[in-house]
Amino acid sequence: MANVSRSPWLLHYDGSSCNGCDIEVLACLTPVYDAERFGVVNTGNPMHADILLITGGINSQNASVVEQIYNQMPNPKVVCAVGTCACTGGVFKECYNIKGGADTVIPVDIYVPGCAARPQSIIDGIVQAVALFQKKHEEMKSEKK
Amino acid sequence: MASKKSVVPFGPQHPVLPEPIHLDLVLDDEKVVEAIPSIGFVHRGLESLVKKKDFKEMQYVVERTCGICSFMHGMTYCETIEHIMDVEVPVRGRYLRTIWCEMSRLHSHMLWLGLLADAFGFESLFYQCWRMREQILDMFEASTGGRVIFSVNAPGGVLKDMPSDMLHAFVEKLDGFETELHKIADIFLNDYTVLTRLKGVGILTPEEAHDLGAAGPMLRASGIARDTRKLGYAAYGDLDFDIITSDDCDSFARCDVRIREMYQSIQLIKQAVDKIPEGDIAVPVKGNPEGEYFMRVEQPRGEAIYYAKGNGTKFLERIRIRTPTFANIPALLKTLKGCQLSDVPLLILTIDPCISCTER
Structure with missing residues (x-):
């Protein structure tokens, strides 16, 4: 965490969840759990986002x-x-209408289990996502060189 | 000069939308002429699971219709099954259900107030509301072990008891919550900036509310006194309360009704804690359901209807859920007609949309 050079922006999309995980994701961003202290900022625009949190199948x-x-x-x-x-x-x-998890259409890097996922585990997921984002960012930089 | 109409696609993913619904907004300059909804982004088809899960397992599925009023979905389903099977739930079990129901209403309305504050751009108020909501979630966690989905219902009663010292500790906590609520409510009901966003916006007359079949706070804010809790399911028959209405018919009235309902919920919990008797919390359920039943309950968003039909096997034949947001969408479209584009997110929010309920 110490050597994160950028603040990744978070985007949340509700796939077909029951809202349970959605409100927990939102609870993570509000003062009691405050995921923003790990350097992430919530955004609503996919074009600005670095990390996608997806809930629901x-x-x-x-x-x-x-x-x-x-x-x-x-x-x-x-x-x-x-x-x-x-x-x-x-x-x-x-x-009949559920194809499966999010990985049926897009590549998923981090899986946060739980029904509904607890804020603590969501924060754990976000922290891992930040580290992975940093790693991917550095890999991209070294490829360019 | 006559202006040209333009169509703005709104959703399912949009920075100001809390939930995936799609609206095509037909605009004349900044004014919305018409809103055409399309839904189905959250449709799972959980009613079809009755063929694969038996009637006891089904409780865990219907509970996940919606993560916000999950307790009430579970409870309604169980009461429907209990009526079909002629099971009498012990009085303590019914009181416990009432207490959890009212706690659900508190957390749901608090969540809504926060989102409303966010919709008109008052972010610190949004955070304050969500901070307060955590107190209720802590009570859920202490009494059931879960924060949003807690599976304490089962056909025949509830699975967990609350000891009396816990109940009294909750009442004490609710007193503190009420004091804080007074401060927050003062901002929603008296702040000049907030009032300019809410007063006179999204008028729904009593006739329209009735004709369009609106439900819950949306209906009561239009002056129609209809509250399904008066039917006396769970322990509501033993409790004393009035139906909260407002005659203003606008967004402010909806906010006002919900805030007063929160005070009422606190009062109802206190009444229930005073009256709750000792005894069993559940009775064993034997056999399989045969027959059908309709059940109506008042969820935070309005009236929900459950229908179940059993055929004597452990799998139900049919279950049908009609949720309050579904009933409120026609009323929403009515209020959107003629409003300003910048009021659209606010108006969508005033029906307290729960799309995952709607589409199941």
């Missing part, structure tokens, strides 16, 4: 939306699947 309607958001994000980018639904489809896995 993928269904036929939102698959293209998730893909589009992912493609709009600049490189390097990190995807963090928050909650069991985003990891595997969770309790809704057998529903």
Whole structure:
């Protein structure tokens, strides 16, 4: 954490979650848990975002939306699947409209389990995402040289 | 000069939208002429799971219809099954359900107040509301072990008891919460800047609210006194409360109604703690449900309807859930017509949208 050179921006998208993980993600950004102390800032614009927090599984309607958001994000980018639904489809896995976890349409780097995921584990996921973002950023820089 | 109409696609992912709904806003300059919704981004099809999960497991699925009023979804489902199977829940179990219900309403309304503050750009107020909401979540965690989804319902009663010292500690905490709420409510109800954003915005007349089938605070803020809690499910029949309404019919009235409902929830919890009897919290449920039942409850967002039909096997034949946000979308479209573009996020918020409820 000590040698992070940039402050990554966070984007949150609600796939098809039950809102449980969404409100926990939001709770993470508010004073009691305050994930922003790890140097991240919440944004609503995919084109400004470095880390995507995605909650909920993928269904036929939102698959293209998730893909589009992912493609709009600049490189390097990190995807963090928050909650069991985003990891595997969770309790809704057998529903006719659920394809599975977020990794069915976009590459996922970090999986945060839990139903709903607890703020502590979401923060852990964010901290890992920040470190991974830094690593990817440095790799990109050395490739350019 | 006649202006040209333009269409702004709004959502499902948008910086000011809390939840994935898509609206096509037809604009005449800055004025919204029409809003055309399209939904389905959160549709999972959980009602179809009745064929794969038995009626006891199904409780854990319906609870995840919505993470905000998850307790009430679980409770409604269980009460529906209990009615079908003629199971009498012990009085203590019913009181515990009432207490958790009202705590859910408190946290949901607090969450809504915060999002409302965020919608009109008052960020520090948003943070204050969410800080206060954590006190309620701490109570949930102390009594059930979960923060948002806690699976304490089961057909036949509840799975966890609250000892009396815990209940009294909660009442003490709620007193502190109420004092803080007075301070926060003062800003929402009296601050000049806040009032300019809320007063007279999004008028929904009583006739429109009735005809469009609005539910919950949206309906009561238009002066129609309808509260499903008066039907007396759980332990509401033993408790004394009035239906909170307002005649202003605007966004301010919706905010006012919700704030007064929070005071009422605190009062209801106190009443329930005073009256709660000792005894069992659940009875064993034997056999499989056969028959059908309709159940209506008052969730923080309004009236939810559950229908279940059993055929004597452990798998239900059908379950149908109608949630309050679904009922409020026509009313939302009505209020959006003729409003300014900058008021759109605020108006979407005043119905307290829960899209994952709506689409299940």
